[in-house]
Amino acid sequence: MKRIIAGSLILFLVAFVYIFERSYAKKLDYKVSELDNRLKKVERENNRLKSEIDSILSIEKMHKIAEEKKLKRAGEKSIVRLNK
């Protein structure tokens, strides 16, 4: 009787561990998926903002702003070149 009870307990423990492991793996699946979705969102937003920055800093726009503000091109003597 004691052996039967001990055996059943062991069997129960094994089954419990197996089910727990499967359940935990599924939870991790959810977590990974959630993190991946968040990463994708952040990457997309990052790309979109980079593109916006590039557009704002376009040479054509900079030039227009310089002309509107009546900025003048620096003369040769005004430029000080620093060695790298």
Place this chain on the structure above:
Amino acid sequence: MIKRIDNFKNKTRRIKVCIFVLFVALIFRLGYIQIISHSKIDRMVSRLIARVDVEEAKRGDILDANGRVFATSVRRYILFLDAKKISNFHAVKRLLKENKINLKQNSLQELDGKSYIPVADNLSEEIVERIRKASLSGIGFESKYTRQYPEGRMASPVLGIIGTNSKGLSGIEQEFEKYLAGTDVPVKQTRDGMGTILHEKIIDRSKINGLPVQLTIDMNIQFIAERELRKAFLASRAKNAVCIVQNPKTGEILAMVSLPDFSPYEKIKDTALLRNYAISDMFEPGSTFKIVAIAAALNENKITPNDYFFLENGVMKIGNHKINDDHLIEGSASVETIMAMSSNIGLVKIAQKLGRNLFYKYIRKFGFYSLSDIDLPGEARGSLSDIRQGDSFYLPAVSFGQGMSVTAIQITNAFSVIANGGVLMKPILIKSIGGNQYSQEYGQKEIRRVITPETAAQMREMLKAAVDKGTGKQAKVPGYSVGGKTGTAQKYDVSTKQYSKHFYISSFAGMIPAQNPEVVIFVLFDEPKENYYASSISAPVFRNIARQIAAYLNIPRDEK
């Protein structure tokens, strides 16, 4: 008493056994479902909830020589309404207004029962998330990668465009499709009872996305060239205009402009705008081609720079043809003066001394009537009949750049030969692909030696004289020695089968500084109205571009 106790003990024992048996049965049942029937149940569930989605690859960026973005792909969200699913129109309208999206319709009836009404695009993740959280029915989102060109129309004929299927249709977008496109990957997904999507595999997007392609074009130099060329193009009302800026030592193209160009954001009504005149269109070069005969004759020791030729007082007859000099030189002139004053008669005599066979050989050596192998689609080869077999006028005509046709990139390369000590380099547009992964295929390549370094040095001296004292004076840049050649060529009118008196190709090719050139610049106008002389239209544009590029590249001044 003892009997009662015994009965109680027996009953308790039986209950324990029953509970135990039930418990064991449950364990076995659980085991059966979880372990033995696991695959079968899994298959049944997968059929119900599994689906295949596509992980879309992001198209690679196109960058300039300094890493600035010419073209990139951005995921954009389009918000649309499904009139059939909207249950509360006013709530939808209010929600959109709160997110700064104006809906022009004022009632559900105005939506006409359509199931796809796009309302706003280019929405940020933040706004999409906020609207999604409100969980109002009838609002949907569509997302896809769209191509953005932050610099607008800059270098548009070189970059090209992509079609609605995101495949390159012209320019770099087409030529490097296999690197830029990336690989879409199918991904298995499962959806749980709450609607949450789980991926079977997490894709490493860096492995599927397209590779960035970095060009040798410098955005600042491209801007300088485009701005100056466009000003003169509009003022002259020319049909086309081209400017190419090249590093003669490496073959790198620093700028390539072809006008008219197009904006990648506007509908292209005329597909001719997609043509890159710099490589696809052929023209009779005129006097810029004179460098070939003179360089060949010098290299073959047929002439020296101080040899004199009688210039027939500006008019020479060959068979039924008459050759005129635009700038009359009385008597004889040296080879240097012939080049500086662009004498057609002088060139004819030099070419005749060189001979047909050698002249043809050098024309091909300089890269004419051949593809330059520049990494762009649609390059033309030019046209050239075999002057070794043509009639008596053909060699003279070709010597001053008529009767044959070339492309702008061929002329630029030829001048780069002279600037680079006599070596023809392959014109390069690609600096790196995927951070140097494939750069070797597209890197610097020496094609062949065309003339000796000494001949090249003599040619540079003569080109300098052409700017200092000859027809190229308008190309002079203060503080720098400049070498170059004007070219004003009549266009052949197919309708009259004669050379036109109204339509010309006006060009200037030059290098700065003249003795140790760092850049070669070619400027061309096709059919400029009113003033068509290269000295009046192309040379000044060269000067304006060269002056700004010299300052930008910090080229040391070599003249006071």
